[in-house]
Amino acid sequence: MNITAAYTDLYQITMAQVYFETKPDGRAVFDYYYRHNPYNSGYSIFAGLEDVLDILETLKFSDSDILYLKEKGFENEFLEYLRNFRFRGNIRSSKEGDVVFPNRPILQVEANIIEAQIIETVLLNILNFQTLIATKASRIRRSAKDEILLDMGLRRAHATGGYYASRAAAIGGFDSTSNVKAAEDYNIPSSGTMAHSFIQSYDSELEAFRDFAKVRPENCVLLIDTYNTLKLGLPNAIKVAKEMEERGDKLLGVRLDSGDLAYLSKKTRTILDEANLEYVKIVASNQLDEYVIKSLKEQGAPIDIFGVGTNLVTGKPDAALDGVYKLSEYNGTPRIKLSENIIKVSLPFKKQVYRMVDANDMFYGADAIGLFIEDEVSQMEHPFDITKKLDLSPFEHEPLLEMVMEEGKRVVPTRTVTEISKYSQSRLEQLPNEYKRFQNPHIYKIGLSPSLKEERDALIKEHKI
Amino acid sequence: MNITAAYTDLYQITMAQVYFETKPDGRAVFDYYYRHNPYNSGYSIFAGLEDVLDILETLKFSDSDILYLKEKGFENEFLEYLRNFRFRGNIRSSKEGDVVFPNRPILQVEANIIEAQIIETVLLNILNFQTLIATKASRIRRSAKDEILLDMGLRRAHATGGYYASRAAAIGGFDSTSNVKAAEDYNIPSSGTMAHSFIQSYDSELEAFRDFAKVRPENCVLLIDTYNTLKLGLPNAIKVAKEMEERGDKLLGVRLDSGDLAYLSKKTRTILDEANLEYVKIVASNQLDEYVIKSLKEQGAPIDIFGVGTNLVTGKPDAALDGVYKLSEYNGTPRIKLSENIIKVSLPFKKQVYRMVDANDMFYGADAIGLFIEDEVSQMEHPFDITKKLDLSPFEHEPLLEMVMEEGKRVVPTRTVTEISKYSQSRLEQLPNEYKRFQNPHIYKIGLSPSLKEERDALIKEHKI
Numbered sequence: 001m002n003i004t005a006a007y008t009d010l011y012q013i014t015m016a017q018v019y020f021e022t023k024p025d026g027r028a029v030f031d032y033y034y035r036h037n038p039y040n041s042g043y044s045i046f047a048g049l050e051d052v053l054d055i056l057e058t059l060k061f062s063d064s065d066i067l068y069l070k071e072k073g074f075e076n077e078f079l080e081y082l083r084n085f086r087f088r089g090n091i092r093s094s095k096e097g098d099v100v101f102p103n104r105p106i107l108q109v110e111a112n113i114i115e116a117q118i119i120e121t122v123l124l125n126i127l128n129f130q131t132l133i134a135t136k137a138s139r140i141r142r143s144a145k146d147e148i149l150l151d152m153g154l155r156r157a158h159a160t161g162g163y164y165a166s167r168a169a170a171i172g173g174f175d176s177t178s179n180v181k182a183a184e185d186y187n188i189p190s191s192g193t194m195a196h197s198f199i200q201s202y203d204s205e206l207e208a209f210r211d212f213a214k215v216r217p218e219n220c221v222l223l224i225d226t227y228n229t230l231k232l233g234l235p236n237a238i239k240v241a242k243e244m245e246e247r248g249d250k251l252l253g254v255r256l257d258s259g260d261l262a263y264l265s266k267k268t269r270t271i272l273d274e275a276n277l278e279y280v281k282i283v284a285s286n287q288l289d290e291y292v293i294k295s296l297k298e299q300g301a302p303i304d305i306f307g308v309g310t311n312l313v314t315g316k317p318d319a320a321l322d323g324v325y326k327l328s329e330y331n332g333t334p335r336i337k338l339s340e341n342i343i344k345v346s347l348p349f350k351k352q353v354y355r356m357v358d359a360n361d362m363f364y365g366a367d368a369i370g371l372f373i374e375d376e377v378s379q380m381e382h383p384f385d386i387t388k389k390l391d392l393s394p395f396e397h398e399p400l401l402e403m404v405m406e407e408g409k410r411v412v413p414t415r416t417v418t419e420i421s422k423y424s425q426s427r428l429e430q431l432p433n434e435y436k437r438f439q440n441p442h443i444y445k446i447g448l449s450p451s452l453k454e455e456r457d458a459l460i461k462e463h464k465i
Numbered sequence: 466m467n468i469t470a471a472y473t474d475l476y477q478i479t480m481a482q483v484y485f486e487t488k489p490d491g492r493a494v495f496d497y498y499y500r501h502n503p504y505n506s507g508y509s510i511f512a513g514l515e516d517v518l519d520i521l522e523t524l525k526f527s528d529s530d531i532l533y534l535k536e537k538g539f540e541n542e543f544l545e546y547l548r549n550f551r552f553r554g555n556i557r558s559s560k561e562g563d564v565v566f567p568n569r570p571i572l573q574v575e576a577n578i579i580e581a582q583i584i585e586t587v588l589l590n591i592l593n594f595q596t597l598i599a600t601k602a603s604r605i606r607r608s609a610k611d612e613i614l615l616d617m618g619l620r621r622a623h624a625t626g627g628y629y630a631s632r633a634a635a636i637g638g639f640d641s642t643s644n645v646k647a648a649e650d651y652n653i654p655s656s657g658t659m660a661h662s663f664i665q666s667y668d669s670e671l672e673a674f675r676d677f678a679k680v681r682p683e684n685c686v687l688l689i690d691t692y693n694t695l696k697l698g699l700p701n702a703i704k705v706a707k708e709m710e711e712r713g714d715k716l717l718g719v720r721l722d723s724g725d726l727a728y729l730s731k732k733t734r735t736i737l738d739e740a741n742l743e744y745v746k747i748v749a750s751n752q753l754d755e756y757v758i759k760s761l762k763e764q765g766a767p768i769d770i771f772g773v774g775t776n777l778v779t780g781k782p783d784a785a786l787d788g789v790y791k792l793s794e795y796n797g798t799p800r801i802k803l804s805e806n807i808i809k810v811s812l813p814f815k816k817q818v819y820r821m822v823d824a825n826d827m828f829y830g831a832d833a834i835g836l837f838i839e840d841e842v843s844q845m846e847h848p849f850d851i852t853k854k855l856d857l858s859p860f861e862h863e864p865l866l867e868m869v870m871e872e873g874k875r876v877v878p879t880r881t882v883t884e885i886s887k888y889s890q891s892r893l894e895q896l897p898n899e900y901k902r903f904q905n906p907h908i909y910k911i912g913l914s915p916s917l918k919e920e921r922d923a924l925i926k927e928h929k930i
Contacts, residue, residue, distance in 0.1 A: 001628045001646065002467065009619060009643040011657030018663070018680040026666060068649040073683070113666060120660075124620035125627060154474060155589035156785045161626030162590060163466045178474040181466065184533040192476030195585075197792035198483070200800040201491060201578060215483040218538070227803050227928050259805055314784035320621045320775045327662035335665040338692050340724055463692050 001160070003055055005085055006065035008121040013069065016114045017078050026113035029329035029350045031105040032123065035343065038132055038318040042441025043431060045138045045424055046106055047168045048130030049096035052123055053410050056087045059119065087115050091405035094353075096415065097171055097424035098400070099431050100131075101444045103343070103383070104353050104367050108401055113330070120325045128323040129161060130168040132315040136290075137172025138428065140308055142436060143293040148305040150191055152178040152285065153313030165313040170417045171424055174308075186417045193221035193255050193283060193307075205232060209240040217249040221283055224254045229264055230271070238275045253281035253305065261286065262299040269302040281305060289316070290438070336459045342384055348459050349452060356395035363430050364395055365442065370449035380447025390447060466625070468520055470550055471530035473586040478534065481579045482543050491578035494794035494815045496570040497588065500808065503597055503783040507906025508896060510603045510889055511571055512633045513595030514561035517588055518875050521552045524584065552580050556870035559818075561880065562636055562889035563865070564896050565596075566909045568808070568848070569818050569832050573866055578795070585790045593788040594626060595633040597780040601755075602637025603893065605773055607901060608758040613770040615656055617643040617750065618778030630778040635882045636889055639773075651882045658686035658720050658748060658772075670697060674705040682714035686748055689719045694729055695736070703740045718746035718770065726751065727764040734767040746770055754781070755903070801924045807849055813924050814917060821860035828895050829860055830907065835914035845912025855912060 001007075019026060037044050061069075061082050070079055089111020100106050107127070109116050141149060151169040154162045166182035176189035183190035194212060202208035209222050222240065224233025234254065241251035254272070256264050261284045272280050284296070285307030293306055310316065326346040327335045334348035350372040356364040368380040377397065382388035404412045415423075434442040448456065466472075484491060502509050526534075526547050535544055554576020565571050572592070574581050606614060616634040619627040631647035641654035648655035659677060667673035674687050687705065689698025699719065706716035719737070721729050726749045737745050749761070750772030758771055775781065791811040792800045799813035815837040821829040833845040842862065847853035869877045880888075899907040913921065 001625060001650070003625065004646065006645040006649060007619075007625075007628070008645055009617065009657055010645050010648070010655045011643065011659055013645065014657055014681055015659055015663045015677075018677050019666075021680050022676045023666075028662075028666065030662070065645075065649065068645070072655070117660075117662065121620050125622060126624055128621055129624045152474065154472075155586050156593055156787070157590060158623030158626030158779070159591055159594045159629040160466060160468065160472075161623030163472070164624040178476065180471040180473055180475050180478065180530075180533075181469065183475070184471060184530065185466070190475045190537070192474055192479055194476055194480055195582075196802045197493075197495070197582065197790075198480045200792045200802055201484075201488075201493065201795045211487045212480075212483050215486050216479055258809070310785045310787075314623070314779075316784045317782055319779035319781045319784040322621070322775075325620075325662075327665045330666045337661045337665055344723070 003122060004065055005059050005061045005118055006068070008118055012117050012120060013074070015117055017074060019114045019117070020078050020081055024114065027331055028111060028113040028116045028327055030109045030116050030120070030325050031328050031347065031351070032107040032109070032127060032323060032325050033103060033105050034128070034131070034321050034323040035102050036322055037102055038135055038315065038321055039139060041135055041139060042435035042437070042444065043099045043101060044131055044321070045134035045172050046094050046096060046098050046100045046131055047134035047171045048127040048164070049093055049107070049404070050415060050420070051130070051164065051167070052126050053091070053405055055122060055126070056119060056405065057408065057410060059087055059122070061085055085115070085118065086408060087111065087119055088408040089115050089405070090403065090407065092401040093404045094400050095402070095423065097420040097427065099427050101367060101446060104369055104446045105347070105351055105401065108350070110350070124323055124325055126164065128321040130164055131323070132318065132321040133165045133168035133313065134172035134424070136312055136315050137169040137174050138424070139290040139438070140293060140312060141173030143290040143297065144306055145297065147303065149174045150176050150178065150305060150307045151312055152192070152307045153309035154179045156310040157313040162313055167417055169312055171421050173421065173425065188417055191219065194223050196223065196226045199223065199226040206236045206239065209236050210243070213240050213244050213249070213251065217244060217247070219252050220244070221253040221255050222251065223257060225256055225258050229256065229259060230267055234268055234271055238272070238277060241277050241280060251277070251280050253283045255283040255285065257285050261303065262296055262301040265301045265303050283307060285309065287311065334455065334459060336456070336463065338460065338463055345460065347452070348456055351452065353400040354397040355400055356392060357398055358395060361430060362432060365432065365435065366390060366445040366447060367400065368392060368447050368449060369452060371452050371455070374449055374451060377449040379450060381450060381453050383446070383448055383453070390445065468587060469530055470524050470526045470583055471533070473583055477582045477585060478539070480582055482539060484579045484582070485543050485546055489579065492796055493576060493578040493581045493792055495574045495581050495585070495790050496793050496812065496816070497572040497574070497592060497788060497790050498568060498570050499593070499596070499786050499788040500567050501787055502567055503600055503780065503786055504604060506600055506604060507900040507902070507909065508564045508566060509596055509786070510599035510637050511559050511561060511563050511565045511596055512599035512636045513592040513629070514558055514572070514869070515880060515885070516595070516629065517591050518870055520587060520591070521584060521870065522873065522875060524552055524587070526550055550580070550583065551873055552576065552584055553873040554580055554870070555868065555872065557866040558869045559865050560867070560888065562885040562892065564892050566832060566911060569834055569911045570816055570866065573815070575815070589788055589790055591629065593786040595629055596788070597783065597786040598630045598633035598778065599637035599889070601777055601780050602634040602639050603889070604755040604903070605758060605777060606638030608755040608762065609771055610762065612768065614639045615641050615643065615770060615772045616777055617657070617772045618774035619644045621775040622778040627778055632882055634777055636886050638886065638890065653882055656684065659688050661688065661691045664688065664691040671701045671704065674701050675708070678705050678709050678714070678716070682709060682712070684717050685709070686718040686720050687716065688722060690721055690723045694721065694724060695732055699733055699736055703737070703742060706742050706745060716742070716745050718748045720748040720750065722750050726768065727761055727766040730766045730768050748772060750774065752776065799920065799924060801921070801928065803925065803928055810925065812917070813921055816917065818865040819862040820865055821857060822863055823860060826895060827897060830897065830900065831855060831910040831912060832865065833857060833912050833914060834917060836917050836920070839914055839916060842914040844915060846915060846918050848911070848913055848918070855910065
């Protein structure tokens with residue numbers, strides 16, 4: 001499936017038709033934000049922006065899309081509009097890879113309302129998922145400390161969503177992926193070991209190891225749990241490692257894919273060391289996530305490389321980021337959506353977001369949202385609790401939304417996954433540890449400028465019945 | 466991203482190279498099966514087969530794939546093999562849409578071992594995900610009884626995995642999707658209503674409803690919770706419904722997307738009926754799943770159409786089916802993978818699976834796995850518990866694995882999503898209710914023919930140290 005402009009919800013096109021016939025020149029501002037960090041995390045890692053910009057620069061309806069919509073009953077004049085549809089709007093966004101927080105605009109679309117509406121679904125679809133997975137990857141990276149992390153989840157991923165999962169995993173801190181297609185297209189390091197089937201296809205495990213080591217001596221990792229890890233797999237791997245030494249090769253590692261990984265890795269390390277194979281690494285996999293890896297590290301499991309699959313690429317247990325796309329301005333006038341749940345009341349007006357940075361170049365723990373037209377935000381107020389205010393004068397104010405697309409054209413250079421990943425790590429280093437812990441992380445403050453809060457409250461009153 | 470043969474794990478290609486250099490003509494049989502039903506369900510719905518067959522018929526490495534693998538260090542002769550790579554194997558499979566159960570082969574690949582290995586990842590990727598979602602959809606269908614179900618999850622789906630989610634949802638029993646691209650390509654009914662942004666873009670909700678109803682009078686559903694459901698949205702919708710009546714049009718429905726759906730739907734129904742708008746339907750959405758819908762039905766909520774998003778398309782809370790692909794035969798000799806966890810010991814030999822059907826054409830609750838060469842299976846034994854046996858003579862034996870692809874070419878007619886969905890419903894009707902309940906469903910029996918069990922046990926003994 002190629003992404004075309006028909007990769008959207010039908011109601012976008014239905015609404016587009018109404019706009020087309022009643023107010024084709026309406027200009028809208030939409031905010032992208034989410035309401036809760038996944039995994040009870042204290043932060044999320046924003047990911048997917050480069051893909052969205054690439055998609056938007058070339059997005060159009062295919063001939064078969066138009067034919068389909070004609071069959072659905074859309075009329076010729078509107079179909080002609082769709083045939084010429086291009087996204088020609090502006091996008092301001094946080095940098096991909098930045099640490100982000102709930103209930104503040106991460107990305108802002110300013111465009112003709114028809115265009116802004118048609119792109120909503122694909123934008124949410126790509127950003128919600130990659131942000132979910134980059135956040136998961138970042139948590140696993142935190143658990144694994146400096147050990148190597150390998151993404152190997154493609155077989156359990158949500159079909160072709162796995163392609164984007166591998167990209168987001170790299171942004172969140174994974175070193176490499178098993179996913180050849182993603183590695184090729186996104187220039188991510190790829191790696192892999194061997195499957196049980198390889199060993200099963202031989203009459204003996206030893207023979208299988210020997211063939212593999214001869215043909216693929218570089219980065220050779222032998223899977224040792226097909227029949228019996230300690231009694232058969234490991235002795236066979238040691239035998240082959242010694243044979244490789246005679247040929248001037250070196251076995252990179254052995255892989256454990258079942259059983260008690262703490263116990264088996266310790267035993268394996270001891271036996272390898274006794275055989276003078278201190279250089280042979282231990283790779284472990286099997287239902288790993290940030291908590292299992294943390295536990296393995298705490299038990300002193302001597303694992304050098306963690307292979308993580310299902311829990312990474314499906315973003316378990318949350319499986320979705322609750323990102324939304326809300327209209328905040330139409331033809332220059334502010335717009336609001338009310339809700340009985342006060343946290344779901346949307347923020348009107350075109351806005352800017354400022355991050356407070358302290359004298360040590362660390363994040364203070366507060367992003368302030370102001371009106372776009374405000375020059376300066378010297379104080380922020382809690383969105384609803386009138387007792388909570390914060391003086392912002394001690395901090396450097398970093399504006400977070402930068403123009404990345406103007407009139408449908410990208411106006412910032414393309415960034416590689418490696419660059420984005422490095423940037424993400426540097427931003428995480430600026431975030432104090434209390435926001436990064438797994439248990440009850442500190443809550444990062446999001447506040448409104450006094451002007452924004454006053455205008456928002458006036459608009460709520462205006463709509464309240 | 467187009468699916469090419471590089472949409473696989475790197476280790477498949479590494480292993481392929483070793484096979485290529487050491488035993489290029491090896492012939493393998495692999496079984497696809499999973500170990501646990503998702504959601505504590507008593508069954509799963511097998512989905513994704515048609516996509517897999519389509520993909521396999523045309524799968525090849527692109528020029529840029531080959532270039533990438535060359536850069537990765539693979540050698541010319543092997544790259545030349547990959548350049549000419551096609552899948553030329555045989556596939557026997559359960560019918561797509563069938564009710565299936567853990568730990569029995571659902572699909573069997575018999576092919577050159579290199580080909581069988583390279584296709585493993587994409588096959589698992591597509592079947593695991595679509596089976597997960599079709600099963601979720603089937604459970605939601607069971608809750609919703611005869612009401613209309615609309616898939617509207619694309620914005621929270623795992624990127625382009627959402628395309629396949631919409632297909633699988635239709636197979637599991639959803640009536641339509643908001644996903645235009647999936648609807649177009651898979652010929653699924655599409656539908657949709659309107660977004661809050663549409664209403665917000667107008668100075669008044671009433672004006673928004675009026676424009677929408679004039680331009681799109683057919684299948685018109687008005688979203689009534691943007692400002693206040695009962696005090697504003699519903700009165701405005703009634704006003705517009707009356708205006709539509711004067712023009713000879715009919716309002717299809719009103720949509721509730723927040724608040725207490727049981728309370729609001731009852732109030733809404735009463736007020737609509739009092740306004741002589743009995744024909745106006747109530748559409749509800751907002752974090753629905755099989756349990757919420759069951760509860761709404763039990764409370765007598767008069768909802769006619771349920772819109773289900775995130776929980777459907779992400780397969781929450783499980784988010785993955787644990788499907789695997791295990792080598793069972795190589796060059797005519799049986800192959801096994803042992804495990805300390807007895808349930809993970811693989812089943813050797815090329816096999817056939819038989820479903821026991823009783824005199825009333827109902828499934829008895831037992832699938833028997835036999836050797837492919839066995840003519841008949843008159844008794845089945847529990848895979849590990851020697852006290853459990855079942856006499857199969859009272860039942861009709863339905864063989865479940867049918868040849869669907871021979872030498873890389875499809876040998877069965879293409880089936881549409883609608884056909885598969887209907888077939889799935891008919892198979893579910895043959896499954897007794899106790900397997901379909903949500904709480905502690907009856908466990909469907911999977912057994913082995915005495916010959917298969919005997920041969921498997923001999924092979925275990927042979928490998929045990």
